Structure formats: structure tokens, C-alpha cells
Amino acid sequence: MSKQHYKAATYKSQLSVGYLVKRAHSLMLDVLEPVIEGHGFSFIQYVILATLRDGIAVNPKDICSQYRHDSGALTRVIDQLAERGLLERVRRDRDRRKVELQLTAAGRDTIEGLIPLVVDKLNETLSEFSKPELQELLRLLIKLNTTLQTHLGSVLAAEA
Amino acid sequence: MSKQHYKAATYKSQLSVGYLVKRAHSLMLDVLEPVIEGHGFSFIQYVILATLRDGIAVNPKDICSQYRHDSGALTRVIDQLAERGLLERVRRDRDRRKVELQLTAAGRDTIEGLIPLVVDKLNETLSEFSKPELQELLRLLIKLNTTLQTHLGSVLAAEA
DNA sequence: GGATAATTCCTGCCGAAGCAGTCAATGCCG
DNA sequence: CGGCATTGACTGCTTCGGCAGGAATTATCC
Numbered sequence A, B: 001m002s003k004q005h006y007k008a009a010t011y012k013s014q015l016s017v018g019y020l021v022k023r024a025h026s027l028m029l030d031v032l033e034p035v036i037e038g039h040g041f042s043f044i045q046y047v048i049l050a051t052l053r054d055g056i057a058v059n060p061k062d063i064c065s066q067y068r069h070d071s072g073a074l075t076r077v078i079d080q081l082a083e084r085g086l087l088e089r090v091r092r093d094r095d096r097r098k099v100e101l102q103l104t105a106a107g108r109d110t111i112e113g114l115i116p117l118v119v120d121k122l123n124e125t126l127s128e129f130s131k132p133e134l135q136e137l138l139r140l141l142i143k144l145n146t147t148l149q150t151h152l153g154s155v156l157a158a159e160a
Numbered sequence C: 001g002g003a004t005a006a007t008t009c010c011t012g013c014c015g016a017a018g019c020a021g022t023c024a025a026t027g028c029c030g
Numbered sequence D: 001c002g003g004c005a006t007t008g009a010c011t012g013c014t015t016c017g018g019c020a021g022g023a024a025t026t027a028t029c030c
Helices: A017-037 A045-051 A060-067 A070-083 A105-125 A131-157 B016-035 B045-055 B060-067 B071-084 B105-125 B129-157
Strands: A087-091 A099-103 B087-090 B102-103
Touching: A017 A045, A017 A105, A017 B060, A017 B129, A045 A060, A045 A070, A045 A087, A045 A099, A045 A105, A060 A070, A060 A099, A060 B016, A070 A087, A070 A105, A087 B045, A099 A105, A131 B105, B016 B045, B016 B105, B016 B129, B045 B060, B045 B071, B045 B087, B045 B102, B045 B105, B060 B071, B060 B087, B071 B087, B102 B105
Parallel strands: none
Antiparallel strands: A087 A099, B087 B102
């Protein structure tokens, strides 16, 4: 029972959610990357550190599914951060397949220094939005994400 | 005069617009790419064809800025589509630097066949959204895009 | 009008993400 | 307990976007 949000005859890709979301993502990177790279880090390195700080994830696997990053690519980013002494890989006895990522003191200092820069930049660029507007945007984006996620999940289940 | 949408102390990247938008983009691709690739086209090839169909852009340059795709990368995609006889490059006398992209009959048939598949998939995945909800999401995304765009513009102007 | 700058498209190169396959560790089932 | 599937991290290969530079055309300015 799918709704008729779009119709093939009148469909313009400019008004598609996919187009708008892709464009917003790209623009967002253009805004935020310079902030981070000015301090010697790639944006993904920042993202990994921030994710660990927030306690959102501790294993590479979690980061992959949360942030939708490739497993192989993530291994290399973790390598870089480990070489710079910002985090450590710890093997727990509980499940020796998993690697637990722990921020070092240096890593914690680094990310705590970077986050205000990002927050400032975000506030600056979002100043056109009222608080309720931004709240609603966040709510709808979260709903979109969960919707897409469950849709993908059911598709994968159907294939199996 | 930037608002205090986010605060460094309480900032969680999970609730950042950037994170949500990136995730939505990635999930959207995972949903739509299989639809297109099942018919022998990459998603970008589809996007280029759709952009030309909509008359949104005729020159590679326009597509680059509209869709935020790299100029060099776009040249190669256009090559692929031209080799498959779906579009043609035309040099106009008006401005001989520009290349005008024209869909061939085959190209038009192709894109007209693909769009309903994408539209159906979109409607299916967005069925959880009411019409006003989707309208509001689109409005906010468009506002976000224009905001980011102008912000980037002013930053670039300041550098020059 | 002529030198200089700017625009448009293209090419080569590089780096990073995507993908598939490997290996070790764990879970599962009879 | 033993055999098979599954999970998690990693590695090599491929692909593709990002970037810098070049060539042709047009715009700008003195």
C-alpha cells in the first residue's frame, strides 16, 4: 500500500528526496571539512573520534553499521589514528573476534578540541533556522532513516 | 549572529544534521541502486539521463554544479553514455567552449523506462510519510541546501 | 585592438571507498 | 563433543571521485 507521493509523468529529480539529501550531504562536507582539515585531520578521522567520544560505538563493526562506512576502509582509518596514538585496539576475552577501540588521553584531548569548532560552524550555518524548524528537520530525517533502514532490512530478509 | 542550536558540551554526532543527512543519502542509494543496476545502468548514469530529460541542465558544467559531481568524473560518465548511443555531444557556435548534451531517441526511451521504477520504489519506501510530512521534509531540505550554498558562496568570496 | 584573465571541457594521477575473499573466534545443532 | 555456519576484523584488487594541470574559446580591461 504505497502512497502516490511522486508520479512518473510529473517527476522531476530536483524535487526528489534522494537528490536533496545527496546535495545536502555534499554541501555539508564542503562546509565542515575545511574546519577539520585545518587542524590536520581528515573528516572521517574526526567522525571516528567523535563516535568513540559519544560512546555510540566501541567496535569497528558498530561504527560501520552506524555510520555506514566500509569495513575495509575503516580498518585503515583506525590504523592511522592508532599510529598517531589517538586510540588503541584492545582484545577482550569475552569475544576475541571483536576489537574494542579506546580513546587515549591524547585522542580525547584532540576530539574535545575539535568538537567546538564543528559546533560553532554548524550553529553559524544553521542560523537561518528557527529552533522548532531544526527540530522538525531532525525528526523527519530520523524518521526517513529508520524507514529506509527497515525497508532495506525486509528486502534483505526476503532474499534469504 | 549564530544561534545556539548545538552546544559543545552536549553535542552528540548522532543528532547532527550532517550525520543524519549522510546516513539518509547512503541508505537511499542502497535502496535505489539495485533498481537501476538491475537494468544495466549505474546510478550516476541514470542521474545524468534524468537530468537531461528534465531539462535541468544541458551542459556538463550545469550538471556538475546542480548535482555536485566532479567535472573530470562527469566527462567519463558522458563518454560511457555517448558510446552506448544514449546521448550526443553538440558544439554550438554561440559559445564553442560549451558542449550541449542531447538525448538520442534511444536515450529518451531508456530514461522514460527507468523513471517509473524509481518513482515506484520511492513511493513504496516513503509510504510511512503523510503527504504534508513529506512536503515539509522537502521544504526544509531545500532551505538547508540554499542556506549551505549561500554560506559557501560568502566564504569563497571572503577568501578572494 | 591586443594582452591578460576567466570559463569550459578534458586528461593523468592519486587516494579512498567498495567488494570479495581469508582467517580466527564463536554460535549452533544434532 | 564434533561439524558446520556465522560473525568480526583484516587484506588485495578494482573502481571511482577529487584534484591539478592543459588546451581551446570567450570575456575583460587598458
